[in-house]
Amino acid sequence: MIHRQDSKTHWPLRRAVQLLAIIAGLIMPQTPAHARTLLIEGLSEPPLKWLSGKNPRGIDVDIMREVLREMDIKDYEFRFVDSGKRLLHNARLGYSDIVLTLSQNDERSAYLLYPDENHLLLDWRFAIRADDVHTIHFDQYSDLRAYRVGAAAGYSYTPTFWNSDLDIETVARNDLLIPMLLENRFDIVPVNYLSTVYETIQNGSRAKIAFLNNPLRRAAYYNPFSRASDYPDKEVFLAQYDEILRDMRHDGRLLTIFRRYLGPDGVDWWKSQYGN
Numbered sequence: 001m002i003h004r005q006d007s008k009t010h011w012p013l014r015r016a017v018q019l020l021a022i023i024a025g026l027i028m029p030q031t032p033a034h035a036r037t038l039l040i041e042g043l044s045e046p047p048l049k050w051l052s053g054k055n056p057r058g059i060d061v062d063i064m065r066e067v068l069r070e071m072d073i074k075d076y077e078f079r080f081v082d083s084g085k086r087l088l089h090n091a092r093l094g095y096s097d098i099v100l101t102l103s104q105n106d107e108r109s110a111y112l113l114y115p116d117e118n119h120l121l122l123d124w125r126f127a128i129r130a131d132d133v134h135t136i137h138f139d140q141y142s143d144l145r146a147y148r149v150g151a152a153a154g155y156s157y158t159p160t161f162w163n164s165d166l167d168i169e170t171v172a173r174n175d176l177l178i179p180m181l182l183e184n185r186f187d188i189v190p191v192n193y194l195s196t197v198y199e200t201i202q203n204g205s206r207a208k209i210a211f212l213n214n215p216l217r218r219a220a221y222y223n224p225f226s227r228a229s230d231y232p233d234k235e236v237f238l239a240q241y242d243e244i245l246r247d248m249r250h251d252g253r254l255l256t257i258f259r260r261y262l263g264p265d266g267v268d269w270w271k272s273q274y275g276n
Contacts, residue, residue: 035231035232036231037075037076038073038075038097039077039095040077040079040097041078041080041087041090041091041096041098041099041100042060042080042087043083045058046058046198046199047059048060048101048120048194049080049100049101050080051080058261059258059260060119060120063119063245064098066248066257067244070244071240071244079096088108091112091226092111094226094228096226097229098223098225098226099112099223099226101221102221103219103222108224112224112226112227113226113234113238114222115222115238115241115245117222117242117246118220118222119223119245121218121220121221121273122192122194123193123215123218124190124191124193124216124217124218125190125213125214125215125216126144126188126190126212126216127177127188127191128187128209128210129181129187129208129209129210130209130210133210136188136212137212138212144188148167148169148185148187148188149167149168149169149186149189150168150170150171151177151189152170152173152174152176153170153171153172158216161216174191178191178196178209181209182208190216193211193269194262194269197262201263201265223241
Protein backbone atom coordinates (compact mmCIF):
# COMPACT_ATOMS: atom_id res chain seq x y z
CA MET A 1 0.00 0.00 0.00
CA ILE A 2 2.78 2.37 0.86
CA HIS A 3 4.48 1.60 -2.46
CA ARG A 4 1.31 2.25 -4.46
CA GLN A 5 0.68 5.53 -2.66
CA ASP A 6 4.28 6.60 -3.37
CA SER A 7 3.79 5.87 -7.07
CA LYS A 8 0.57 7.85 -7.19
CA THR A 9 2.23 10.71 -5.38
CA HIS A 10 5.17 10.92 -7.80
CA TRP A 11 3.33 10.15 -11.05
CA PRO A 12 2.39 13.81 -11.75
CA LEU A 13 6.02 14.83 -11.22
CA ARG A 14 7.33 12.14 -13.57
CA ARG A 15 4.72 13.07 -16.15
CA ALA A 16 5.71 16.71 -15.92
CA VAL A 17 9.38 15.81 -16.43
CA GLN A 18 8.46 13.72 -19.50
CA LEU A 19 6.45 16.57 -20.98
CA LEU A 20 9.33 19.00 -20.42
CA ALA A 21 11.70 16.58 -22.13
CA ILE A 22 9.36 16.35 -25.13
CA ILE A 23 9.07 20.13 -25.34
CA ALA A 24 12.85 20.51 -25.06
CA GLY A 25 13.27 17.98 -27.86
CA LEU A 26 10.99 20.03 -30.08
CA ILE A 27 12.77 23.25 -29.31
CA MET A 28 16.41 22.18 -29.45
CA PRO A 29 16.64 21.43 -33.22
CA GLN A 30 15.66 25.06 -33.89
CA THR A 31 18.58 26.32 -31.81
CA PRO A 32 21.77 24.51 -32.89
CA ALA A 33 23.91 23.47 -29.95
CA HIS A 34 27.14 24.48 -31.67
CA ALA A 35 26.10 28.03 -32.55
CA ARG A 36 29.13 30.34 -32.10
CA THR A 37 30.73 33.54 -33.32
CA LEU A 38 30.26 33.98 -37.07
CA LEU A 39 33.72 34.62 -38.58
CA ILE A 40 33.70 36.92 -41.63
CA GLU A 41 37.00 37.41 -43.48
CA GLY A 42 38.17 39.71 -46.23
CA LEU A 43 41.06 41.65 -47.68
CA SER A 44 41.51 45.33 -46.93
CA GLU A 45 40.12 47.03 -50.06
CA PRO A 46 38.62 50.51 -49.51
CA PRO A 47 35.85 51.46 -50.09
CA LEU A 48 34.57 47.88 -49.92
CA LYS A 49 36.13 46.85 -46.62
CA TRP A 50 38.97 47.92 -44.39
CA LEU A 51 39.94 48.39 -40.76
CA SER A 52 39.82 51.98 -39.52
CA GLY A 53 41.67 51.76 -36.22
CA LYS A 54 39.86 48.83 -34.63
CA ASN A 55 36.59 49.45 -36.49
CA PRO A 56 35.68 47.55 -39.68
CA ARG A 57 34.32 49.93 -42.32
CA GLY A 58 33.20 49.82 -45.92
CA ILE A 59 30.37 49.05 -48.32
CA ASP A 60 30.63 45.28 -47.83
CA VAL A 61 30.86 45.61 -44.06
CA ASP A 62 27.75 47.79 -43.89
CA ILE A 63 25.81 45.45 -46.17
CA MET A 64 26.72 42.43 -44.06
CA ARG A 65 25.92 44.25 -40.81
CA GLU A 66 22.48 45.14 -42.11
CA VAL A 67 21.83 41.55 -43.20
CA LEU A 68 22.91 40.22 -39.79
CA ARG A 69 20.77 42.81 -38.02
CA GLU A 70 17.75 41.56 -39.97
CA MET A 71 18.64 37.99 -39.00
CA ASP A 72 19.06 39.03 -35.35
CA ILE A 73 22.61 37.65 -35.34
CA LYS A 74 24.70 39.67 -32.90
CA ASP A 75 27.66 37.36 -32.37
CA TYR A 76 29.97 37.96 -35.34
CA GLU A 77 33.49 39.17 -36.06
CA PHE A 78 35.11 40.78 -39.10
CA ARG A 79 38.71 39.70 -39.69
CA PHE A 80 41.17 40.98 -42.28
CA VAL A 81 43.96 38.88 -43.77
CA ASP A 82 47.03 40.02 -45.68
CA SER A 83 46.69 38.06 -48.93
CA GLY A 84 44.18 36.49 -51.25
CA LYS A 85 46.03 33.19 -50.90
CA ARG A 86 45.51 33.21 -47.11
CA LEU A 87 41.88 34.25 -47.53
CA LEU A 88 41.06 31.27 -49.76
CA HIS A 89 43.17 28.88 -47.67
CA ASN A 90 41.16 29.75 -44.56
CA ALA A 91 37.87 29.32 -46.41
CA ARG A 92 38.92 25.99 -47.89
CA LEU A 93 39.76 24.57 -44.46
CA GLY A 94 36.82 26.12 -42.62
CA TYR A 95 38.94 28.52 -40.56
CA SER A 96 36.51 31.24 -41.65
CA ASP A 97 32.76 31.10 -42.26
CA ILE A 98 31.97 33.86 -44.77
CA VAL A 99 34.35 35.39 -47.31
CA LEU A 100 33.65 38.96 -48.39
CA THR A 101 33.51 39.91 -52.05
CA LEU A 102 34.56 37.06 -54.30
CA SER A 103 33.72 36.38 -57.90
CA GLN A 104 32.43 32.91 -58.73
CA ASN A 105 34.15 30.15 -60.67
CA ASP A 106 34.11 26.36 -60.73
CA GLU A 107 37.27 25.99 -58.64
CA ARG A 108 35.97 28.18 -55.82
CA SER A 109 32.50 26.65 -55.95
CA ALA A 110 34.05 23.34 -54.93
CA TYR A 111 34.76 24.69 -51.44
CA LEU A 112 32.42 27.69 -51.20
CA LEU A 113 28.62 27.90 -51.04
CA TYR A 114 27.51 30.91 -53.06
CA PRO A 115 24.27 32.79 -52.45
CA ASP A 116 21.99 33.36 -55.43
CA GLU A 117 22.23 37.14 -55.04
CA ASN A 118 25.36 39.12 -55.82
CA HIS A 119 25.74 42.31 -53.79
CA LEU A 120 28.07 44.09 -56.22
CA LEU A 121 28.81 44.39 -59.90
CA LEU A 122 32.37 45.66 -60.11
CA ASP A 123 33.55 47.48 -63.21
CA TRP A 124 36.84 48.22 -64.85
CA ARG A 125 36.46 51.41 -66.87
CA PHE A 126 38.63 53.84 -68.78
CA ALA A 127 39.42 57.03 -66.89
CA ILE A 128 40.20 60.25 -68.73
CA ARG A 129 40.84 63.86 -67.75
CA ALA A 130 37.62 65.77 -67.11
CA ASP A 131 38.64 68.33 -69.76
CA ASP A 132 38.48 65.58 -72.41
CA VAL A 133 34.98 64.38 -71.58
CA HIS A 134 33.50 65.80 -74.79
CA THR A 135 36.42 64.66 -76.95
CA ILE A 136 37.08 61.04 -76.06
CA HIS A 137 34.38 58.37 -76.30
CA PHE A 138 34.50 54.59 -76.24
CA ASP A 139 32.16 52.30 -78.14
CA GLN A 140 34.88 50.12 -79.65
CA TYR A 141 38.65 49.98 -79.30
CA SER A 142 39.22 51.68 -82.61
CA ASP A 143 37.77 54.85 -81.02
CA LEU A 144 40.89 55.03 -78.83
CA ARG A 145 43.62 54.54 -81.44
CA ALA A 146 44.63 58.20 -81.46
CA TYR A 147 45.32 58.36 -77.73
CA ARG A 148 48.10 57.37 -75.33
CA VAL A 149 46.88 54.52 -73.16
CA GLY A 150 48.49 53.60 -69.85
CA ALA A 151 48.12 50.20 -68.15
CA ALA A 152 49.58 48.41 -65.13
CA ALA A 153 51.94 45.52 -65.84
CA GLY A 154 50.62 42.18 -64.66
CA TYR A 155 46.95 43.16 -64.73
CA SER A 156 44.74 40.97 -66.89
CA TYR A 157 42.05 43.54 -67.79
CA THR A 158 40.68 41.63 -70.80
CA PRO A 159 42.37 39.71 -73.65
CA THR A 160 40.67 42.05 -76.11
CA PHE A 161 42.34 45.04 -74.48
CA TRP A 162 45.84 43.57 -74.64
CA ASN A 163 45.30 42.23 -78.17
CA SER A 164 44.01 45.54 -79.51
CA ASP A 165 46.25 47.74 -81.62
CA LEU A 166 46.14 50.59 -79.12
CA ASP A 167 49.22 52.59 -78.15
CA ILE A 168 49.61 50.97 -74.72
CA GLU A 169 52.45 51.81 -72.34
CA THR A 170 52.78 49.79 -69.14
CA VAL A 171 53.83 51.05 -65.72
CA ALA A 172 55.00 49.06 -62.72
CA ARG A 173 52.09 49.82 -60.38
CA ASN A 174 48.39 50.42 -60.77
CA ASP A 175 48.43 53.39 -58.37
CA LEU A 176 50.64 55.33 -60.81
CA LEU A 177 48.01 55.49 -63.53
CA ILE A 178 45.77 58.31 -62.27
CA PRO A 179 48.68 60.61 -61.31
CA MET A 180 50.27 60.06 -64.73
CA LEU A 181 46.91 60.72 -66.39
CA LEU A 182 46.60 64.04 -64.54
CA GLU A 183 50.21 64.88 -65.44
CA ASN A 184 49.21 64.51 -69.12
CA ARG A 185 51.54 61.56 -69.66
CA PHE A 186 48.57 59.38 -70.66
CA ASP A 187 45.20 60.23 -72.18
CA ILE A 188 43.34 57.09 -71.06
CA VAL A 189 43.93 54.55 -68.29
CA PRO A 190 41.90 51.43 -67.31
CA VAL A 191 41.03 51.42 -63.59
CA ASN A 192 38.81 49.77 -61.04
CA TYR A 193 35.92 52.20 -61.11
CA LEU A 194 34.78 51.90 -57.50
CA SER A 195 38.23 52.12 -55.92
CA THR A 196 39.26 55.00 -58.15
CA VAL A 197 36.14 57.03 -57.36
CA TYR A 198 36.70 56.56 -53.64
CA GLU A 199 40.44 57.31 -53.75
CA THR A 200 40.01 60.47 -55.81
CA ILE A 201 37.23 61.68 -53.49
CA GLN A 202 39.63 61.18 -50.57
CA ASN A 203 42.57 62.97 -52.19
CA GLY A 204 40.51 65.80 -53.70
CA SER A 205 41.08 65.00 -57.37
CA ARG A 206 37.65 63.56 -58.22
CA ALA A 207 36.58 66.62 -60.22
CA LYS A 208 39.68 66.32 -62.41
CA ILE A 209 38.79 62.93 -63.91
CA ALA A 210 35.87 61.39 -65.77
CA PHE A 211 34.99 57.87 -66.84
CA LEU A 212 34.00 56.48 -70.20
CA ASN A 213 30.63 54.79 -69.80
CA ASN A 214 31.15 51.39 -71.38
CA PRO A 215 33.07 49.14 -68.97
CA LEU A 216 36.00 47.03 -70.13
CA ARG A 217 34.83 44.32 -67.79
CA ARG A 218 31.98 43.82 -65.35
CA ALA A 219 31.83 40.95 -62.87
CA ALA A 220 29.39 39.91 -60.16
CA TYR A 221 30.75 39.56 -56.62
CA TYR A 222 29.30 37.58 -53.73
CA ASN A 223 29.72 36.89 -50.02
CA PRO A 224 29.98 33.06 -50.03
CA PHE A 225 30.03 30.58 -47.14
CA SER A 226 32.83 28.09 -46.55
CA ARG A 227 31.61 24.53 -47.19
CA ALA A 228 34.05 23.30 -44.52
CA SER A 229 32.68 25.69 -41.90
CA ASP A 230 30.83 24.05 -39.01
CA TYR A 231 28.61 27.08 -38.49
CA PRO A 232 25.04 25.72 -38.20
CA ASP A 233 22.40 25.86 -40.93
CA LYS A 234 24.49 27.43 -43.69
CA GLU A 235 21.87 26.76 -46.38
CA VAL A 236 19.16 28.37 -44.25
CA PHE A 237 21.44 31.35 -43.65
CA LEU A 238 22.07 31.83 -47.37
CA ALA A 239 18.35 31.61 -48.22
CA GLN A 240 17.61 34.33 -45.67
CA TYR A 241 20.60 36.34 -46.92
CA ASP A 242 19.23 36.28 -50.48
CA GLU A 243 15.79 37.41 -49.36
CA ILE A 244 17.15 40.28 -47.26
CA LEU A 245 19.52 41.43 -50.00
CA ARG A 246 16.65 41.56 -52.50
CA ASP A 247 14.65 43.63 -50.03
CA MET A 248 17.61 45.99 -49.51
CA ARG A 249 17.95 46.45 -53.25
CA HIS A 250 14.27 47.35 -53.65
CA ASP A 251 13.73 49.50 -50.55
CA GLY A 252 16.75 51.75 -51.02
CA ARG A 253 19.01 50.50 -48.24
CA LEU A 254 21.72 49.37 -50.66
CA LEU A 255 21.65 52.73 -52.44
CA THR A 256 22.01 54.49 -49.07
CA ILE A 257 25.14 52.48 -48.31
CA PHE A 258 26.68 53.22 -51.73
CA ARG A 259 25.95 56.93 -51.33
CA ARG A 260 27.49 56.91 -47.83
CA TYR A 261 30.91 56.09 -49.28
CA LEU A 262 30.72 57.45 -52.83
CA GLY A 263 28.45 60.50 -52.62
CA PRO A 264 26.70 61.36 -55.91
CA ASP A 265 28.89 58.81 -57.71
CA GLY A 266 27.16 56.14 -55.64
CA VAL A 267 23.86 57.06 -57.28
CA ASP A 268 25.39 56.99 -60.77
CA TRP A 269 27.00 53.64 -60.05
CA TRP A 270 23.68 52.26 -58.76
CA LYS A 271 21.94 53.36 -61.96
CA SER A 272 24.64 51.76 -64.09
CA GLN A 273 24.07 48.43 -62.32
CA TYR A 274 20.32 48.33 -61.89
CA GLY A 275 19.03 50.91 -64.35
CA ASN A 276 16.83 52.77 -61.85
